[in-house]
Amino acid sequence: MTFDKRLGLRFLPYGANYLDWDDMSELRHAVEHKVLFRYQTETESMASRLERTVARELDAGHVLAVHNCTEALRLALVSTRPRVGDVVHIPAVTFVAVAGAVLATGLIPVPVDVDDTFSLDASLLPDDAQRVIVAHMEGTVAPLPEGVPYVIEDTAQALGASFPDGRRAGTRGYAGTFSFHHNKVLTSGEGGLLVTNDERAWEVMRCYHDHGSARQPGRYPTWNEDAYWGENFVTSEEVAAIQLQQFRHLPEILAGLERHYAIALQELPDRPDIELMPRSAGDAKISIRFRLADRDLRDAAVARLTGQGIANWTLGKYLLPEHPVLKGRRSLYADGFPWNLADGVPRALSHDGFARTRSLLDRTLCVPLSPELTEQEQAVAAKAVRQVLESL
Structure with missing residues (x-):
């Protein structure tokens, strides 16, 4: 489909x-x-x-x-x-x-x-x-x-x-x-x-x-x-x-995001290698975020979702220690x-040189939520995401 x-x-x-x-x-x-x-x-x-x-x-x-x-x-x-x-x-x-x-x-x-x-x-x-x-x-x-x-x-x-x-x-x-x-x-x-x-x-x-x-x-x-x-x-x-x-429109948008998030929670993929990254009650629920077992599975999910016309994004671009501005001190x-x-100033502070963070970023997938959609349309969108992820 x-x-x-x-x-x-x-x-x-x-x-x-x-x-x-x-x-x-x-x-x-x-x-x-x-x-x-x-x-x-x-x-x-x-x-x-x-x-x-x-x-x-x-x-x-x-x-x-x-x-x-x-x-x-x-x-x-x-x-x-x-x-x-x-x-x-x-x-x-x-x-x-x-x-x-x-x-x-x-x-x-x-x-x-x-x-x-x-x-x-x-x-x-x-x-x-x-x-x-x-x-x-x-x-x-x-x-x-x-x-x-x-x-x-x-x-x-x-x-x-x-x-x-x-x-x-x-x-x-x-x-x-x-x-x-x-x-x-x-x-x-x-x-x-x-x-x-x-x-x-x-x-x-x-x-x-x-x-x-x-x-x-x-x-x-x-x-x-x-x-x-x-x-x-x-x-x-x-x-x-x-x-x-x-x-x-801010209250309307926030309410629409909450509604879509609640619907998406009812359509989570039924597989142990794809976990939900939970959100707190006060978060602005702009997306539903998944953490996958490894980078290969995440990349496969990106390709399949994109091929089906379902918007998604990853977060690796946000790792600042690897950005040229900081890495090369340009x-x-x-x-x-x-x-x-900057003499004597540490380049960064990390427990493990950002190894854990790189792993988390490599395995994270975000799918945006759509506040402007009707409840029925949001249900269709949530089911489509679940079906794609379960088909991997």
Whole structure:
């Protein structure tokens, strides 16, 4: 049986499937007013409205809209007032943008090995760790290390997820970062958010993201007397408008993912060499994840699923110690900055040189869930995945 393509390869994942011209009232408003720069609006800007909406939905103290999640990570790091060459401990399994944000801030990333869920293994952190980025990979809420002054939550893949105590992922650490990239829970193509409950940190972030000065709506450009140099990470009104439209659908998307996950659990393959990687109640269930007996079986599953038109992915590309940026300590600066400041800094922290993690990655298979499908369609999709995996 060839799987119904309408339920298969999903080029428009999650929030993108909810983009609809008839639902774009905020975007129409921004265009009709012909002001797309947030600090020149006469009334509340779309960007400010977005920040207010997110703060309410996530129960966060302060929110700042930026161009993308990488910039949000940079802003969070800059606001800690580091010295160039300071170390930032990051997960060994995550997207390379995390390492890139650290390096672009003049700091040194040190990958730290992960546990069975691909969450950073805090037991490997040195006692004097100052800055740690924790990634909530694949919607899985990772535990936060204790006793670290600056814990930054990379929540790019886990918007809407919750910790066991009910607090939203991205709101428990020093700062949380979110992505609206195309392949995220919500999307505006690109776009990011920075969340913090630290008011002084937010003031630094707000100034740095707009050339070092706190702008006032309708009074642009103005400069603070104590302005310092910064960069331009200011989001635009049309992007914020699309993000507002997307946020209206967040409860619907999360509920659809939960429903599809529950249905998929009823259609698990009946074979001992394919195990489910369980999820916690608060995870954003963007996929169902399997751990197979070996790499050959995983590769056979990838080939068979792809041949049947069923979307799937693997996670080997996320092993940062093998990425050229970290493995070769590559830099465009003539003097190798900031790697030239890394004397004495360990390349990575692992119990076994990442042997266990490589094995886990080699055997892991992810199949995306589809919140926009009806319950009947989700049942058909889950059965198709089970049939393919049982046929291997």
